[in-house]
Amino acid sequence: MSDLTPAERLTKLTTLREWLAWQLRDTERKIGELEQQTREPQSYISEQAIRDGHPLGVVIHRPDCGMIQRPATRLTAEQVRFALTKDAQHFTACDFCDPGSALGLT
Numbered sequence: 421m422s423d424l425t426p427a428e429r430l431t432k433l434t435t436l437r438e439w440l441a442w443q444l445r446d447t448e449r450k451i452g453e454l455e456q457q458t459r460e461p462q463s464y465i466s467e468q469a470i471r472d473g474h475p476l477g478v479v480i481h482r483p484d485c486g487m488i489q490r491p492a493t494r495l496t497a498e499q500v501r502f503a504l505t506k507d508a509q510h511f512t513a514c515d516f517c518d519p520g521s522a523l524g525l526t
């Protein structure tokens with residue numbers, strides 16, 4: 421870079437500064453997306469079993485899941501943690517929205 425004239429160095433450094441600013445914005449955007457994805461929801465949805473005794477049992481979803489089709493109620497994160505770890509014969513985590521991953525269970 422020392423072979424360059426001051427005007428050429430200024431041009432190169434200005435270009436580098438623009439690229440670094442773009443990198444910073446892009447990294448901040450990616451961090452924001454990942455923080456949103458990994459943030460633990462405050463509540464979850466339990467979807468009624470297909471029928472009594474159905475092997476899937478009650479299906480648990482994240483609140484924004486689009487796969488909920490049957491009557492549903494809200495659960496706290498703690499209730500979901502208990503249901504999926506201590507009462508797994510009656511509860512199933514939705515394969516689509518994977519509520520267990522938000523709670524660190526999978």
Ligand SMILES: [Zn+2]
Nearest residue numbers: 481485514517
């Ligand atoms: Zn779901």
